[in-house]
Amino acid sequence: MDRRYDVVIVGAGLAGLRAAIELGEGARAAVISKVFATRSHSGAAQGGIGAAIANEEPDQWEWHMFDTVKGSDYLADQDAVEIMTRDAPNTIFELEHLGVPFNRTPDGRIAQRAFGGHTRDFGKAPVKRACYAADRTGRVILDTLWEQTLRMGVDFFDEHQVLSLIVDEGICTGVVAYELATGAVVAFHCKAVLLATGGAGKLFKTTSNAFASTGDGMALAYRAGAALEDMEFVQFHPTGIYKLGILISEAARGEGGVLRNADGDRFMERYAPVIKDLAPRDMVSRCILKEIQDGRGIGGQAFVHLDLTHLGPDVIGRKLAEIAGFAKTYAGVDVTREPIPVQPTCHYMMGGIAANADGGVMAGDSGTTLPGLFAAGECACVSVHGANRLGCNSLLDTLVFGRRAGAAVRDFIRTTPTPKPSDRFREQTESRLSRLMAADGTEKIGILMAEMQQVMMEHVSVFRQASGLQAALQKIRELRERSNRISIQDQGHCFNRNLLEAIELGHMLDLAEVVILGALDRKESRGAHWREDFPQRDDEKFLHHTMVRLSGRAPELSYRPVTITRFQPRERTY
Amino acid sequence: MDCTFAVYRFDPAVDRKGRYQRYVVPAESGDKVLDCLNRIRWEQDPTLAFRASCAHGICGSDAMVINGRVALACQKLVRDFNTANHFVIEPLPVFQVIKDLVVDLRPFFEKHRAVRPHLVTNGAHPEKERRQSAENQQFIEPALRCILCAACTASCPITRVNPNYLGPAALLRAFRYICDARDAITLERLRKLDDEDGIWGCETMWWCTEVCPKGIPVTKCLGQIKRLLKKEDSSD
Known part of the structure; x- marks a missing residue:
């Protein structure tokens, strides 16, 4: 089956939906999502969205910019960070106008709270910059944007998995997708494709991410010739519920919660004397693991305590209700009386499809773009997060760059003729799918996936070193070899999750290789990338972005300089 | 085990x-x-x-x-x-x-759409945010917890006998917009629910509240809609 649109947006999270709204009612737009739109993982975002609107305390966008650059360990492109932090206040007001129900101050303005790494006056003390709706900020923004797109009449193709991008003579003119309910392969022909498919937390065993977060968009773009940028930078959020990885928002510490080790000692005071528990995530995750390594995990086990008992039921009820529920349901902990057992959990990909500030996907190192292909949100790397993202900056990223990508696409389709659709791409994908369905190997997808997640966790998570990374690379390549010998046991055409997981596994193995290659190449420690064998940051050799693209069938590394405008790299202490 | x-x-x-x-x-x-x-x-x-x-x-x-x-x-x-x-x-x-x-949840989401689930305002937007009292935001807060899982609507005894009944989830979303002080069409929203397929379909059986995985007092929120409609009727 074939469908025709002006624009196809892949992914119905905040970036995709914000872009759809910006496109307006003049463009014929389709939103394709592997899950029903409101199930998108943006809805799991808890703590807030950062913007220097100064409703609670003096604040200015330059401070927000500085914090973001410093948080990124000076790897973010500062022109892009400036765009994001300058646009942030307007972004918040726009959301409010669309109906987002933010918590309010006593005088009826949008309330704000403190968050990790966000400071006043270039690092002097924490500042209240995060706008929030209790600890379900992502949920209410997602709902609001989705309801706005319903009003506009955007066409949704929910529960459709995109299998390939249509790139015809170097121009992207559509996607081929698989309808989960029927097994139909559908070609969407269009003038522009926007990838907004989110992250890839499922590369790792312990993650806060959803089952859907398998990096599909990144892998599709990579296979179509786009470059992936800075993929070695993977954020581990410090406070996942022990063993489960379920996120306990940084807002818990923003509201005054503290981390304690087996001695009851508030250990972050030792590592970050100025902002303590509100240090950035890369640091706090390392500190937690250091405490555990040094024998100060609770009861000698691999977790520490997040203590909220002093906050009182009122603050917890109004501002942290969701996480209190998670702690109760999954850990059996009443947060008003007992601390929560926590450990770092894979949370966010700083890297992604190399994109410019208008969503254009880069094709070469010289800044040329792949016409017709755009990317925004977590699947893209603009790069505003560099080596480590600050809390509250991901929602901001999705909305600022989702809107800009939407505007760029709107302009692009005005001047772009409707491409001539060809059946060739759908047919190619159909035969690939038939081959996959007919495979009769003995390997099991679930086992391969578990082995990948295990080896990534063991060697490619918070602490890395050459030998472990080499072992992981070898293992991933072996798994890819084995993945050619799987079989799809479900031969049906209705909600065939078995087939979908085979496709997702292929995507994740490609990405795992890119993550490891970048991590091996970067012989320094910067942000979330910590090399035990190279524990210093090395600006002379590594103040650059890592670019990986497919050359033939093999990944090829290159570098791109970092854009530095206002803030020269300095030592990063808090 | x-x-x-x-x-x-x-x-x-x-x-x-x-x-x-x-x-x-x-x-x-x-x-x-x-x-x-x-x-x-x-x-x-x-x-x-x-x-x-x-x-x-x-x-x-x-x-x-x-x-x-x-x-x-x-x-x-x-x-x-x-x-x-x-x-x-x-x-x-x-x-x-x-x-x-x-x-197949399509009927569920069709009912959701039927309550015009978006903020309607008059005139130009202010330069910054609209003011809204913290109390008003907290009043609608329970409804913001909704994750559209359809547990309430699937459990409601009324939805089994009246397929046209909007059901608790859609009515909860209606409550969220009706009671949001920023919204400009409160009366219109209320009038649209003023029948047996709307808010009066609810017979206060509490099943929705019982099953809600987010602990939302759904029945009470729906009760607010009834209260507002009765108030409107008595002031007519």
Whole structure:
């Protein structure tokens, strides 16, 4: 089956939906999502969205910019960070106008709270910059944007998995997708494709991410010739519920919660004397693991305590209700009386499809773009997060760059003729799918996936070193070899999750290789990338972005300089 | 320990009606029911179909009937049930089954759309945010917890006898906009609900509140709509 649109947006999270709204009612737009739109993982975002609107305390966008650059360990492109932090206040007001129900101050303005790494006056003390709706900020923004797109009449193709991008003579003119309910392969022909498919937390065993977060968009773009940028930078959020990885928002510490080790000692005071528990995530995750390594995990086990008992039921009820529920349901902990057992959990990909500030996907190192292909949100790397993202900056990223990508696409389709659709791409994908369905190997997808997640966790998570990374690379390549010998046991055409997981596994193995290659190449420690064998940051050799693209069938590394405008790299202490 | 799962199966390609299939799954008391279903799919039977995504009760994908009661599979743990480690898993009632535990939620979302679920305001937007009192925001806050999982609507006794009834989830969303002080069409919204397919379909049976996985006082929120309508009528 074939469908025709002006624009196809892949992914119905905040970036995709914000872009759809910006496109307006003049463009014929389709939103394709592997899950029903409101199930998108943006809805799991808890703590807030950062913007220097100064409703609670003096604040200015330059401070927000500085914090973001410093948080990124000076790897973010500062022109892009400036765009994001300058646009942030307007972004918040726009959301409010669309109906987002933010918590309010006593005088009826949008309330704000403190968050990790966000400071006043270039690092002097924490500042209240995060706008929030209790600890379900992502949920209410997602709902609001989705309801706005319903009003506009955007066409949704929910529960459709995109299998390939249509790139015809170097121009992207559509996607081929698989309808989960029927097994139909559908070609969407269009003038522009926007990838907004989110992250890839499922590369790792312990993650806060959803089952859907398998990096599909990144892998599709990579296979179509786009470059992936800075993929070695993977954020581990410090406070996942022990063993489960379920996120306990940084807002818990923003509201005054503290981390304690087996001695009851508030250990972050030792590592970050100025902002303590509100240090950035890369640091706090390392500190937690250091405490555990040094024998100060609770009861000698691999977790520490997040203590909220002093906050009182009122603050917890109004501002942290969701996480209190998670702690109760999954850990059996009443947060008003007992601390929560926590450990770092894979949370966010700083890297992604190399994109410019208008969503254009880069094709070469010289800044040329792949016409017709755009990317925004977590699947893209603009790069505003560099080596480590600050809390509250991901929602901001999705909305600022989702809107800009939407505007760029709107302009692009005005001047772009409707491409001539060809059946060739759908047919190619159909035969690939038939081959996959007919495979009769003995390997099991679930086992391969578990082995990948295990080896990534063991060697490619918070602490890395050459030998472990080499072992992981070898293992991933072996798994890819084995993945050619799987079989799809479900031969049906209705909600065939078995087939979908085979496709997702292929995507994740490609990405795992890119993550490891970048991590091996970067012989320094910067942000979330910590090399035990190279524990210093090395600006002379590594103040650059890592670019990986497919050359033939093999990944090829290159570098791109970092854009530095206002803030020269300095030592990063808090 | 071993848990026994009797899971509803229906494959439209081969089955004329539903059947139950038995699986034995090794599980720990702290495992989620969803973990067990995943284990069945990964280790025993890859053809079993169900929806799930976030796996911690925020995306709303995996509402189903667990031991006779509507719940999220990712929010219920093995130890939450006193059924000697026996589980009966069935799809949401009211909705048509597509395959196994997957149901067709299109009618659910059509009703959601019917309440005009977006803020309507008059005139130009202010330069910054509109003012809204903290009290007003807190008043609608329970409704903001909704994850559109359809547990309430699927459980509601009225939805079983009146297919045109909007149902608790859509009415809860209507409450969220009716009571949002920033909205400009409160009266119009109220009038639209003023019949048996709307708010008066609710007979205050509390089932929605009982099953809501987010602890939303759904029945009370719906009661606010009734109260406002009565107030309007008496002032006419």
